[in-house]
Amino acid sequence: MRILAIIPAYNEEECLAATVRNLEATCPEVDYLVVNDGSTDRTREICEQQGFSCVSLPINTGLSSGFQTGMKYADRHGYDAAVQFDADGQHLPQYIPVMAEAMQREDAAVVIASRTLANEAPAGARGAGSKLIAALIRVTTGKRITDPTSGMRMYNAKLIREFAHGFDLTPEPDTLAMLARRGETIVEIPAHMEERQGGESYLNLPHVVRYMARTCLSILMFQWFRK
């Protein structure tokens, strides 16, 4: 099973090198691709100096588009699975083989590394948002996803193709809801996650409001009409 870890990186000079080194050391059999999404810091130079496998977008296009770039690469190079992997060191590479194993065993379309199953459910406002999204998915699709906002997800070859050619497919919970409703198998494995090791969090108020609005609207209203 050929696996590609897609590492979207926007201004991640602080911990990108450590994250990639850790991934290389822990999972030498897993290929990776750093997607430098128009960073304005030294992300690009770090990739070049260290000889990382990397593509650099000329402008900042956002997480969805950056991730889609990785999916296009995976599609064109015939990977069997692709995993979303954060550049900030939150995700631990040792779970990638576990996810791959679960994907093969259950013939799953998506495997999520769930903090909740590892008894590390996000707390506070972040946890409340996550619970709300999980409840919405439960109500609209009947499927239980314990950690929909986990950023570490593995997709099979069919979904790689779909993401590569998609118009507005986000690597976010609303896409999980759509896939669940369509009857795709979504499996979760318990996984521990680290605190982010550096760089800037997206967790500011305007961004959170927009994220929740987009996610809820998409799950509640648009998923019934999307093709």
Place this chain on the structure above:
Amino acid sequence: MSLMLRILCVSGSLILLLFITSNIRRRKVQIEDSIFWVILAVALLVVAIFPRIATFTAQLLGFQAPSNFVFVVVIAILLAKLFSLSTEVSSLKHRLNELAQEEALLYKEEEEINSAREA
């Protein structure tokens, strides 16, 4: 339709036509994208010069005043235009992202070919 409103409509549409023309001359807007505004301005002008059109249709549809009818029609047209602009922005964003992605992937592919050749 009151005389005041007619004068307002006539001068408004004339100013709009002038504004569009000057924007085309200063290369701020493409002729293709100005069609909507020219038609809107001319339609406004026609209604202002022949208010019977508005009065008659307003009565037919049961509006209390012709001016209400004109407002409703203009607001509806503008909302439709606004939404079509949203779809156009979405499509432009999508195509811009595609371009950026393809450029990045092409560069990577070239790099891979070069390093394979050297090896």
